Amino acid sequence: MSPMIQDFTYHRVPAADGTILNAAVGGSGPAVVLLHGFPQTHLMWRHVAADLAADHTVICPDLRGYGASGKPAETGPDTYSKRTMAADTVTVARALGHERFALAGHDRGALVAFRAGLDHPDAITRLACLDVLPTLDMWDVMHGASAAVGFHLYLMAQPPGLPERLIGAEPDAFFGHFLDQWTQDPSAIPAEFRAAYLAACRDAVPSIVADYRASAGIDIEHDSADRARGTRLRMPVTVVQQDWGAALGYDATALWRAWTTDLHHHTTTAGHFMAEEAPAEITRLLRELLTR
Structure with missing residues (x-):
């Protein structure tokens, strides 16, 4: 049995499309939704969630x-777009009785949180994004030999078929590489x-690839449209x-500031899986955001 x-x-x-979403809920008080990243599940928030549940309703x-x-089959670009996944997030919160909520995401979950902040500003009271850049900026800064760190982005951006076969042949080696x-x-x-x-990823290769493929396609279209309109995140944002x-040679704070009206940007010495490596630091930063 998987841990809980x-x-x-x-x-x-x-x-909305009938896909069933799993959510762990604890605590009581103002709602905070925590979205996980790749190659993980909601369990990555276990330390932070337990702390925040002392005075918040925490939804993971x-x-x-x-x-x-x-894991719906990929029937078009919207199946795993961040817009669709952001709508999922709002649906889950509302089904659990919360029309407005704070939202934090890590990695892929941070891209979903970013899109939710743009698409649903009346629902999102505060926003935190951990260890990502917005999709447009991410692709812009990936160039030259330094882009090798993001090889998986390019692999999973390919048309359906080859990425799924390659990753599916050795899923534990592929996903374990990033965990290590x-x-x-x-x-x-x-x-x-x-x-x-690893077990969760092993059973989800096509859907994980579809999520990444969307970030090389329709997610760029959605972000480009918002940039052209000058849409910005109106709620307090912590990155x-x-x-x-x-x-990689870019100014992360400046890139994020272009999308926000109220930004606090922090650099951590923890690794990518910071909610597990430095839960006290992440909890402190989220609590500071929740009081802004």
Whole structure:
């Protein structure tokens, strides 16, 4: 049996297209939704969620295509667009009784959170994005030999067929590579949770690839349209990142400021899986955001 977040209850919530979304819920008070990243599930938030649940209702969904959520077949570019996944997030929160809520996301979940902030500004009270750049900026800064760190972005951007076959042939080696290479403290992801992440990914290769494929296609279209309109995030925003800007030669704060009206940008010394490697730091930053 896969591990669970202790003292949280689990709910099955249908999205607009009928996809069933898995969500762990704990605590009481103002709602905070926490979205996981790649190659993980809602379990990555277990430490932060337990702390925030002392005075908030904390909702930790599995994104569509991941974990115990439904994995619809990719029938078009919108199936796994961040716009669709952002709408899923609002649907889950409303089904659990919360019309407005704070939202934090890591990695893929941060891209979903970013899109939710743009598409649903009346629902999102505060927004946190961990260790990503907005999609347009991400592709702009990836160039030259330094882009090798993002090889998976290019692999999964390919048309259906080849990426799924290649990854599906050795899923544990592929997904395990990121769990091993992106952490500075391997003990932060105990064997039980590493095994749960790998098992979840093993069963979700086509949907994970479809999620990434959307980020090389329709997600760019949506972000480009918002940039052209001058759409910006109107709620308080906190961004926490590794110092990728120094490594790849860009100003992360400036890139994020172009999308926001109220930005707090923080650089962490933790690895990519910062909610597990440095939960006290991430919880502190989220609590500071929740009081802004």
